[in-house]
Amino acid sequence: MDLTPREELDRRIAALQERMGTLSWDAVLIMLRADLFYFAGTAQNGVLVIPAEGDPILLIQKSVTRARQESPLDHIHPMRSISRFGETLSGIREMRFGTVGLEMDVVPAAVYLRLARQYPDTTWVDASVPVRELRMVKSSHEILRMRNAAAQLREMFDRVPEFLGVGIRELDVSVRLEAMLRKLGHQGTIRMHKWNSDSHYGPVSSGPTALYPHAFDGPVGTQGLYAAVPQGAGIRKIRPNEPVMIDFVSGYGGYHIDETRIYSLGPVAPELLEAHEFALTILRRIEDRLTPGALCSDIYEEIATDVNDHPLAPYFMGHGDNRVRFLGHGVGLELDELPVIAPRFEIALQPGMTIAVEPKVFLPDLGGVGVENTYLITEGGFEKLTTNPEEITIC
Amino acid sequence: MDLTPREELDRRIAALQERMGTLSWDAVLIMLRADLFYFAGTAQNGVLVIPAEGDPILLIQKSVTRARQESPLDHIHPMRSISRFGETLSGIREMRFGTVGLEMDVVPAAVYLRLARQYPDTTWVDASVPVRELRMVKSSHEILRMRNAAAQLREMFDRVPEFLGVGIRELDVSVRLEAMLRKLGHQGTIRMHKWNSDSHYGPVSSGPTALYPHAFDGPVGTQGLYAAVPQGAGIRKIRPNEPVMIDFVSGYGGYHIDETRIYSLGPVAPELLEAHEFALTILRRIEDRLTPGALCSDIYEEIATDVNDHPLAPYFMGHGDNRVRFLGHGVGLELDELPVIAPRFEIALQPGMTIAVEPKVFLPDLGGVGVENTYLITEGGFEKLTTNPEEITIC
Numbered sequence: 001m002d003l004t005p006r007e008e009l010d011r012r013i014a015a016l017q018e019r020m021g022t023l024s025w026d027a028v029l030i031m032l033r034a035d036l037f038y039f040a041g042t043a044q045n046g047v048l049v050i051p052a053e054g055d056p057i058l059l060i061q062k063s064v065t066r067a068r069q070e071s072p073l074d075h076i077h078p079m080r081s082i083s084r085f086g087e088t089l090s091g092i093r094e095m096r097f098g099t100v101g102l103e104m105d106v107v108p109a110a111v112y113l114r115l116a117r118q119y120p121d122t123t124w125v126d127a128s129v130p131v132r133e134l135r136m137v138k139s140s141h142e143i144l145r146m147r148n149a150a151a152q153l154r155e156m157f158d159r160v161p162e163f164l165g166v167g168i169r170e171l172d173v174s175v176r177l178e179a180m181l182r183k184l185g186h187q188g189t190i191r192m193h194k195w196n197s198d199s200h201y202g203p204v205s206s207g208p209t210a211l212y213p214h215a216f217d218g219p220v221g222t223q224g225l226y227a228a229v230p231q232g233a234g235i236r237k238i239r240p241n242e243p244v245m246i247d248f249v250s251g252y253g254g255y256h257i258d259e260t261r262i263y264s265l266g267p268v269a270p271e272l273l274e275a276h277e278f279a280l281t282i283l284r285r286i287e288d289r290l291t292p293g294a295l296c297s298d299i300y301e302e303i304a305t306d307v308n309d310h311p312l313a314p315y316f317m318g319h320g321d322n323r324v325r326f327l328g329h330g331v332g333l334e335l336d337e338l339p340v341i342a343p344r345f346e347i348a349l350q351p352g353m354t355i356a357v358e359p360k361v362f363l364p365d366l367g368g369v370g371v372e373n374t375y376l377i378t379e380g381g382f383e384k385l386t387t388n389p390e391e392i393t394i395c
Numbered sequence: 396m397d398l399t400p401r402e403e404l405d406r407r408i409a410a411l412q413e414r415m416g417t418l419s420w421d422a423v424l425i426m427l428r429a430d431l432f433y434f435a436g437t438a439q440n441g442v443l444v445i446p447a448e449g450d451p452i453l454l455i456q457k458s459v460t461r462a463r464q465e466s467p468l469d470h471i472h473p474m475r476s477i478s479r480f481g482e483t484l485s486g487i488r489e490m491r492f493g494t495v496g497l498e499m500d501v502v503p504a505a506v507y508l509r510l511a512r513q514y515p516d517t518t519w520v521d522a523s524v525p526v527r528e529l530r531m532v533k534s535s536h537e538i539l540r541m542r543n544a545a546a547q548l549r550e551m552f553d554r555v556p557e558f559l560g561v562g563i564r565e566l567d568v569s570v571r572l573e574a575m576l577r578k579l580g581h582q583g584t585i586r587m588h589k590w591n592s593d594s595h596y597g598p599v600s601s602g603p604t605a606l607y608p609h610a611f612d613g614p615v616g617t618q619g620l621y622a623a624v625p626q627g628a629g630i631r632k633i634r635p636n637e638p639v640m641i642d643f644v645s646g647y648g649g650y651h652i653d654e655t656r657i658y659s660l661g662p663v664a665p666e667l668l669e670a671h672e673f674a675l676t677i678l679r680r681i682e683d684r685l686t687p688g689a690l691c692s693d694i695y696e697e698i699a700t701d702v703n704d705h706p707l708a709p710y711f712m713g714h715g716d717n718r719v720r721f722l723g724h725g726v727g728l729e730l731d732e733l734p735v736i737a738p739r740f741e742i743a744l745q746p747g748m749t750i751a752v753e754p755k756v757f758l759p760d761l762g763g764v765g766v767e768n769t770y771l772i773t774e775g776g777f778e779k780l781t782t783n784p785e786e787i788t789i790c
Contacts, residue, residue, distance in 0.1 A: 232582075
């Protein structure tokens with residue numbers, strides 16, 4: 001098992017405590033699996049209590065044994081249920097609970113109300129933004145895991161031409177890719193921060209499928225197999241001379257990488273080629289701005305101004321309901337991390353951020369083209385973690 | 396696409412409205428994907444407003460186009476965000492909002508608070524139990540989909556002996572099974588009702604792995620690949636003469652089936668065989684009680700009394716932290732549905748309920764044995780939907 005070193009956790013907890021000091025919060029309660037793993041090194045069920053000062057206390061519902069194996073933290077105790085949280089905690093340490101942070105955008109209302117009843121005088125605040133802002137900047141320990149996740153996709157995308165063929169279903173392509181990733185150590189599930197989101201590796205969208213409307217907050221159209229689970233590959237058979245857009249997510253040690261490449265069986269229509277070149281031009285312009293200090297909102301506005309003058313503007317970043325107002329998003333323990341390259345995200349790029357950038361163009365009746373890379377922001381600018389060829393691969 | 400007929404939705408909505416009448420609720424807001432699909436026939440993002448009387452209104456964030464394609468409901472409108480919910484709804488219809496139900500055990504605190512600010516005089520109540528109780532009893536439309544999901548597992552389990560071999564990793568077995576299910580039309584993701592749960596098809600646990608502690612609320616031990624994502628197969632290599640416990644979940648049209656079977660390369664130790672026979676005996680005793688009118692809590696207590704006298708009692712239903720206090724659980728659009736065959740669940744069985752029953756025994760150092768079947772409760776008793784042989788399959 002891949003364990004997180006104590007120094008790594010201490011640094012993260014200290015950084016949150018510093019932020020809590022500024023905000024005058026007394027404690028933050030961490031419950032979301034991705035955040036538990038980030039601060040405690042274990043994703044077992046429970047609550048990590050981080051006080052403004054002093055050691056954190058990890059209260060575990062299941063499994064205490066495993067939490068103790070995985071987490072190097074000193075104070076790990078069993079807890080029967082959230083209804084016993086206050087009682088369990090006060091049996092361990094007296095703690096000031098004047099203002100307490102909770103991951104309010106994901107913790108269910110019933111859990112929040114159950115906690116609020118136990119602490120009638122506490123002011124509850126949303127800790128999600130501070131936590132997500134901390135998690136934006138990856139340590140070298142995390143970057144190593146993201147490199148391993150990138151290697152999964154590098155091999156997967158390289159091998160697409162081995163089996164892509166006329167008449168096979170999108171689903172069959174997806175199954176091959178899913179199996180390849182899993183054999184390479186993909187963890188199976190994809191974590192989304194946004195409540196009520198589904199994601200299963202990502203879409204394989206052939207021709208017009210890339211314009212099919214769906215619930216996911218991304219530009220790539222996808223039909224899926226059922227109305228009940230409207231995501232991922234459908235059963236459309238792949239035809240010659242159309243773009244097959246593969247937008248896949250890998251997973252190693254909890255960390256994701258997001259990458260999109262286009263394949264076709266024989267050359268695609270010239271309009272699609274032109275649109276793909278346009279997307280690559282935009283990608284280069286975004287890359288020129290990927291440098292510490294650049295504001296995400298500025299990058300978005302500058303690129304939007306460039307794009308607006310172009311005849312392909314109406315087809316950029318999604319068709320119809322799928323149109324999105326972002327160019328990229330952070331990626332790490334969750335697929336939808338901060339920062340977002342979008343209006344109003346006045347967040348300055350910093351070394352250690354990992355951002356998926358995805359300029360894409362969708363032409364009615366023809367399909368989707370473009371590229372998505374995940375970048376690591378460095379002192380000097382960026383390093384591209386997804387290094388497969390960016391041109392359309394003609395098989 | 397597999398669409399839900401209007402009559403089906405009308406019946407479900409009318410049943411909830413009847414319940415709302417009894418409870419004197421003015422409306423229920425449905426947001427969880429599984430529930431949206433159940434009541435509206437679409438899993439696009441949004442809120443379904445079900446008033447105590449009259450037609451429901453579906454407010455959709457993304458995608459309105461697709462929601463209108465999939466849902467036969469009459470009133471489907473776009474909504475920009477939850478913060479605009481009240482404004483959007485009042486522009487469509489004036490509605491009494493004295494007491495309103497919300498899926499409080501899953502809807503995030505931030506969403507609840509955002510709604511509460513828009514309706515300062517509303518009393519908010521938890522609608523999850525009434526909704527989950529409605530969903531317990533499946534219609535023939537739903538049962539057909541569950542039969543299709545059962546067929547996926549029937550073929551999958553039949554084919555395990557084709558490739559199970561000494562020295563292959565649990566992960567490699569899992570990859571084969573995942574790919575088989577997907578090719579047969581598995582939707583990819585598994586839906587859990589419980590917040591913060593991970594599930595990816597299910598564990599493949601060889602020998603002592605079946606006793607490995609984990610976060611999931613089930614008896615089958617599993618290591619997984621990483622501390623960050625502690626579920627599913629690990630990298631342990633399969634050895635001769637040990638039980639390989641495969642506890643997998645299929646998915647067709649949103650509906651799940653849950654089944655467990657045991658395989659071994661050569662015969663297992665006599666203690667394990669005996670423990671497996673014990674689990675089968677318990678299964679038969681539970682089956683004897685699967686009949687309309689039987690109370691879930693009674694079934695649990697009667698079986699617990701039987702088991703307590705047996706020398707295998709300490710090994711029944713999970714080892715160490717994995718020990719659970721249930722014998723079975725409802726399954727349908729989510730894996731963890733009602734009813735639960737457990738203490739205090741005073742729910743009477745009814746025709747149309749679909750319940751996974753999983754008596755299992757875990758012997759230290761040796762591994763896990765037992766069976767899990769999904770049953771349909773019928774007028775006369777039950778029908779077993781998972782029909783693979785229940786003995787240990789020796790490959």
